[in-house]
Amino acid sequence: NLSPRLKKVSSLVPSGVRLADIGSDHAYLPINLVLNKRVNFAVAGEVAEGPFLNSKSEIQKSGLSEFIIARLGNGLEVIQNKDHLDAVSIAGMGGILISNILEAGIEKLSGINYLVLQPNVGELELRNWLQRNHFKIVEEHIVAEDFHVYEMLLAVPGEMALTPSELKFGPILMRKKSDLFIKKWNQELSRLSKIKEKLSGNADLKMQTKLKNIETEMQLIQEVL
Ligand code: SAM
The missing domain is CATH 4.10.860 (DNA Excision Repair, Uvrb; Chain A)
Structure with missing residues (x-):
């Protein structure tokens, strides 16, 4: 079962996409999405050997090797043309690191219609990156887990012009104004x-x-x- 944070991240992934989960570690996110029949093909990318081996063994244990491929590589490098992916998720890292990963692999984003991103910190920097690189935020969530509050978003290709407040608080979060916010x-x-x-x-x-x-x-x- 997913933690509240990852559960909320998974709810942002549109049904039926072909997904690359970058920095997947244990691959819990793609495994859960495939088990729930929301996704039927995913790449679990990892830059570090230990987490990559974790992914691999979790995928095998779940009997999902047919649907999820674990690949060792830096950022979006693990995305291959033949995968025909249309969504990328990156969760559990700083917003600046997420931006750097997107920036370094920007040519891999040409066929990508959905970005599901969950920065632990550096939300403003990430929103800024999205704006400058022609993505617009279409959904945002905020969730508490173990005394930390996490923000996450779904972005699609498009333009947005965020005010300083929208950059800081999140354009949708500041309108929803939930109790947690x-x-x-x-x-x-x-x-x-x-x-x-x-x-x-x-x-x-x-x-x-x-x-x-x-x-x-x-x-x-x-x-x-
Ligand atoms: N995504 C999972 C989650 O949200 O629970 C795991 C998050 S874990 C804290 C961050 C993972 O990102 C680590 O396993 C780390 O090895 C991986 N990572 C960091 N930089 C990366 C990069 N440039 N490319 C791929 N993976 C990376």
């Missing part, structure tokens, strides 16, 4: 306000600049809540 940003607000307290009264120019930035951040958050 509000909780996450309230926590960030109180974290920033503690820093603000410490900084105010400090006449150092550097600290004053930092204070200004924190106040701008806090204002952005207050506007969205």
Whole structure:
């Protein structure tokens, strides 16, 4: 059974796609999607030997070797023309690393109609990358697991022009304004306000600049809540 985070990621994968799951580790995501008959072909890509062997043995154990191929390789390198893939998922890494993987393999994205991405941090940088590289976000989810709040998204080829707030909070998440979203940003607000307290009264120019930035951040958050 998938963890709440991966379960929510799996719900973003459109039914019937041919998927590459990059940084698949144990391959739980493609295995689950195939078992639930949502996907009938997937590549589980891994750059590291240990996780690659994990994938391989989990796929074998599940009896799904016919439907899921584990490949060792860096990022999108594991995608081959003959796979006729139309979706890529990348979950459980930083947003900057996800962007770098997409950037390095950009020519492999030409036939890809869906990107399912779950950054652990660096959400803003990832949204920025998508915008600059002609992908638009069509769905976003937020989910809590083990005291961490995870954001995830589905993007398709297309244009978007996100405001600074949409880049930071997520264009769809900030409209849905779920309880978890509000909780996450309230926590960030109180974290920033503690820093603000410490900084105010400090006449150092550097600290004053930092204070200004924190106040701008806090204002952005207050506007969205
Ligand atoms: N995707 C799974 C999940 O969400 O539970 C596993 C996440 S795990 C924390 C990150 C995995 O990404 C590691 O197994 C790591 O080896 C792999 N990884 C990191 N950089 C990669 C790259 N450039 N190409 C392929 N895999 C990569």
